[in-house]
Amino acid sequence: MVRNVIVTGVTSCENRGVEALVASIAAGLHEHGETRIRVLTQTPAYDQGLLGPWGVDCAADPFVTSKSWTRHRPAETTEQANTRRDALMDEADLLVATGGDIYTSDYGVSTPYLAAPIAAQTHGVPVAMLAHSIGPFTSREDAQSWLEVAERCEVLTLRERVSQHYVQEELGLPSAKAQLTADPAFLLPPAPQERVQDFLATMGIESGEPYVCIAPSRGIARFRNLNEAAHDRALGRLIDRLVKERGIPVLLLPHVHDSRSHNDDRVLVAELARHADHPLVRAVTGPLTATDYKGLAAEAHLVITERLHAAIGALSTRTPTLAIGYSQKFLGVFADTYGDDIPLDSVHLDVDTFVADEKNTEQLLHGLQIQAMKSALTSRLPVLLERARTNFTLLPAINGEVPA
Structure with missing residues (x-):
């Protein structure tokens, strides 16, 4: 039936x-x-x-x-x-x-x-x-x-x-x-690795070469009543610090392709790349899908995001991920995903705090525990995947069916 x-x-x-x-x-x-x-x-x-x-x-x-x-x-x-x-x-x-x-x-x-x-x-x-x-x-x-x-x-x-x-x-x-349970997007498959590697090659990144992804939000300043220019400057400082400290490519991912300009991340990443004016900073362009972005996150050394599902795409591939958050949903998802071994304030920074004082960003990056984050995600991910599947195993009972 x-x-x-x-x-x-x-x-x-x-x-x-x-x-x-x-x-x-x-x-x-x-x-x-x-x-x-x-x-x-x-x-x-x-x-x-x-x-x-x-x-x-x-x-x-x-x-x-x-x-x-x-x-x-x-x-x-x-x-x-x-x-x-x-x-x-x-x-x-x-x-x-x-x-x-x-x-x-x-x-x-x-x-x-x-x-x-x-x-x-x-x-x-x-x-x-x-x-x-x-x-x-x-x-x-x-x-x-x-x-x-x-x-x-x-x-x-x-x-x-x-x-x-x-x-x-x-x-x-x-x-x-x-x-x-957990967000169903934990179960979303990333794009095939061959497709991801082909795309990275167009960005000048060789197979196995480390890079950082940043998924900024054009709408976050408006939503939290922050000065948009101040928010953009804070992102610029973050990008500059990553380039200087890590010396690896920084890919700017526009996770929202909004037809309304005030919420279109493509506009923001283009502006950030232009202001950075550095060969290691590259705006990702083109009609990429959610699986494409997840594939890019899966190969990254680190992901920093102001978009929750960009975070989930990265976390669900065991990629160490930091959030610049704006609501309680970030706190809940990050706390559940990393578990008790990773302090929440070491992987989450509220956007107001991020914009207000660059020292908070410095502290977040300086205290990064990449290997510990990866280990925590490796340990916790099976729990999150099983919770995500539970969303669907509960449904057959509605019609009196026995769950498979």
Whole structure:
């Protein structure tokens, strides 16, 4: 029997982290039974090109319409959108709510992205919230709205312990209701090594030659109300220090190819490379996919990132990784991944602190324990991979099936 699964909570695969998350979910669903997957997104035609190979069909999200992506969606009236909503629910056997960390007050989208799960529950369609970071909520109303949906979910998994503690201790969700797993993108395969080596050769890097990757975020300054120029200068100092101290190539990875310039990492890496004006600093260009970026991270000596899924791509290949973080999701994922042997403050620096004082960056780089980080990741990764798989082994029970 073919299951019809709707995947919701998707913004756009212009963010390669979204691509990594949704592609991994699609792969996990296909592994556990014959499945027809419909992904609801803000940029359906664009995402189809990236997600089509993973066996999904993309459609414009009729539950959430983002004004900033309107031109990427087919025009439709409210009546037409409502008709599509009903048709989707009528044919669905399961709704998977993803999004990583959309259920928080950080981005102002939490309540709108509950619309599809609420519609599914109203129609009697089972809902699985998979591998989320939850909160913090600044509004009790938003928290209560999420709780009401969460308590009715057949499956609810959390991708890190910080969120687990928050929903249990702060929101009062029963401990038996949510299971700790890991982000499905831990399971995403990197691009084939031959493809990665061919790409590195175009960047002037020979096989086996060490290099550092930096995945900066153009949107992080705006999100945290930081001075954008000050943030860019802090990144420039970081790049300069790496070049001087390590003397190896520094690849700048634009993990978000956003059609909205204020969040387009390609613009930022081009600016950083131009200002560095050093032959070892190279902006990575071209329409690379999430698996391509993971392949580059897998071969790197070190990865430093302001994008969480760039971090997950590196961590899941045992590459020592540092985060310049901006929310609790970084703390949770890094603490769970490195475990107790690596102090969190040795691999994570808050972006406010990063921008405010260059001495904090110096201290972070000076205290790097590359081998200890690699050993911790080698030890912990099997645990994280098994947790990530658990997201999917829980799903067959929804339909009364015995998990494989």
